[in-house]
Amino acid sequence: MKQVPRARMRDYTTFRIGGPVRLMLFPETRRDVLRLPEIIAGAPFLVMTGGSNLVCTDADMDGVVVNMSRFQGTQLGPDVLAVRSGHRVADIMTLCLAQGIGNLSFLAGIPGCVGGMVCMNAGAFGDCLADWIAAVEYCALATGRLHKRYDVHSEFYYRGQTLLTSRDVVLTVLLRTRPGRREDIRRDMERARRYRRQHHPCQPSAGSVFKNPKPMGMSAGQLIERAGLKSMRRGGAQISPLHGNFIVNTGDASFADVRYLIDHARDTVLKAFGLLLEPEVKIVGGIEDFQRL
Ligand SMILES: Cc1cc2nc3c(=O)[nH]c(=O)nc-3n(C[C@H](O)[C@H](O)[C@H](O)COP(=O)(O)OP(=O)(O)OC[C@H]3O[C@@H](n4cnc5c(N)ncnc54)[C@H](O)[C@@H]3O)c2cc1C
Numbered sequence: 012m013k014q015v016p017r018a019r020m021r022d023y024t025t026f027r028i029g030g031p032v033r034l035m036l037f038p039e040t041r042r043d044v045l046r047l048p049e050i051i052a053g054a055p056f057l058v059m060t061g062g063s064n065l066v067c068t069d070a071d072m073d074g075v076v077v078n079m080s081r082f083q084g085t086q087l088g089p090d091v092l093a094v095r096s097g098h099r100v101a102d103i104m105t106l107c108l109a110q111g112i113g114n115l116s117f118l119a120g121i122p123g124c125v126g127g128m129v130c131m132n133a134g135a136f137g138d139c140l141a142d143w144i145a146a147v148e149y150c151a152l153a154t155g156r157l158h159k160r161y162d163v164h165s166e167f168y169y170r171g172q173t174l175l176t177s178r179d180v181v182l183t184v185l186l187r188t189r190p191g192r193r194e195d196i197r198r199d200m201e202r203a204r205r206y207r208r209q210h211h212p213c214q215p216s217a218g219s220v221f222k223n224p225k226p227m228g229m230s231a232g233q234l235i236e237r238a239g240l241k242s243m244r245r246g247g248a249q250i251s252p253l254h255g256n257f258i259v260n261t262g263d264a265s266f267a268d269v270r271y272l273i274d275h276a277r278d279t280v281l282k283a284f285g286l287l288l289e290p291e292v293k294i295v296g297g298i299e300d301f302q303r304l
Contacts, residue, residue, distance in 0.1 A: 012046070013037040013081065020067040020295075023059070023078060025122055027215040027260050028269065029067030029295070032057075035076045041157075044082070044182060048155045051075050055301040056152070058180045060096055060126030066217050066273075067295040068266045074301045077152075077180060079126045091145060092188050096126030096181045100133075104200055113191015114143060116199035120207040122218075126181045131291075132167045135203065141167030146185040153178045170222050170291050177302045212251040214259035220273060221256055221288040231280075231288055232256035238279045245271045270296070 014036055020029025033054070038044045055074035059065060062078075082097040085106060092112065094103060100121045107115050117138040121128070132141045141164055148159045158179075166174040175181065221231035235241065235255035242252040247264035250272055251257040258272050277288050294300065 012039060012043040024062035024065050024067060025215055026066060026217045028264055028266055030069045030071055032072045032076045033074055035078050037078050037081045039081045044150050045155060047077060048152055055298050057301045061122060061124035063123040064127055064131055064217055064293055065295060066269055066292050068297055070297065072298045074298050080124060090188055092186045093183055094125045095183050096124060098125045108196050111190055111193055112188045113196050114189040116196055117203060119200035119203040125184055129181050129184050130175060131170055132172055143186045144184055145187050147174060147181060148183040149175060149179045149181045151179050210254060212253045212257050212259050214261060216257050216259045217292045219256045219291050220258050222291045224286050224288060234280045234284055235276050238283045240276055240279060248272050
C-alpha cells in the first residue's frame with residue numbers, strides 16, 4: 012500500500028489548500044483496508060477520497076489520512092452496478108454511457124469520487140445518490156470489521172447520512188440501474204455539464220459552501236448575493252462573482268482567508284434574513300476535527 016509521510020492536503024483537495032499530515036495511506040485492496048487499524052495504531056485519522064468537499068487548515072496535523080482514491084473497480088450485474096469508493100464520478104459517467112445506464116446522468120460534472128458521494132449523499136437538479144443505493148459495504152476501522160447494509164434509504168438526508176460514523180470507511184456501493192438510450196444519456200450528461208460550466212466558477216473550490224436552507228424560498232447562493240457579499244475578497248479567497256455559494260481560491264488563499272469568508276457570510280445572512288446557513292463543505296480546522304467529520 013502506498014504511504015506518503017507529510018503529505019500536504021493542498022495536493023489532494025480541489026480547493027488546493029491544506030497543510031501536511033503525519034501520514035497519508037492509499038489502500039488499494041480489501042486486504043490493505045483490513046490492515047489499516049494496525050497501521051493507524053490509535054492515532055487520530057480522517058477518511059477522504061476525491062478531496063472535493065474538504066476545507067483544510069494550513070497548519071501541521073499530527074494524524075493519519077486514509078485516502079481511498081486508489082481503491083477502484085466496478086462490477087456490472089443485471090440492474091445493478093457495484094462501484095468501489097475510489098472511482099471518480101467522471102469514470103462512472105463514461106461507464107454509464109458505454110453500458111446504456113440512464114438514471115445516473117444527474118451526477119455528471121460533480122468532481123468527487125464514490126466514497127465522498129455516499130458520505131455526502133451527493134446530488135444535483137433535484138436528484139440524489141441515495142435514491143439509487145441498494146447497499147453500502149464499509150469497514151469499521153475501530154474494530155476492523157466489514158459490514159454490508161441493505162435498505163438504507165431512510166438513513167440518508169439532504170447532503171448527509173446517519174449510516175456511517177467518522178470511523179467507518181466506505182468500500183463499495185451497490186447502485187440500482189435503469190436502462191436508457193445512449194443519445195438521451197449523452198444529452199442529459201452534456202446538459203448537466205453545460206449548466207455547471209455556465210453557472211459554476213472554474214477556479215479551485217470545494218463546491219457549494221452552504222446547504223440550501225429549508226424552507227427553500229431562496230437558495231444559499233441567492234441569500235449571500237442579496238446580502239451584498241458577491242465578489243467579496245479576503246486575501247487570496249473570494250466569494251465567486253459567478254455564484255454566491257462558491258468561495259474560490261484565486262491563487263494563494265489560506266485556510267484563514269476561507270474561514271473568514273465562511274463565517275462572515277453566515278453571520279451576515281443571519282443578521283439580514285434570520286436564517287442560519289449550515290456548511291455543506293467539511294471544515295478540517297485541526298486535528299480535533301479528524302474524528303468529527
Ligand atoms: C466545482 C464543484 C462542484 C460540486 N458540485 C456538487 C454538486 O452538484 N452536488 C454535490 O452533492 N456535491 C458537489 N460538490 C461537492 C463534492 O464534489 C461532493 O460532495 C462529492 O461527493 C465529494 O466526494 P469526494 O470523494 O471528493 O469526498 P471528500 O471531499 O474526499 O470527502 C467528503 C466527506 O466524505 C467523507 N469520505 C470521503 N470518502 C470516504 C470514504 N471512502 N468512506 C467514508 N467517508 C468518506 C470525508 O471524511 C468527508 O467527510 C462539488 C464540488 C466542487 C469542487
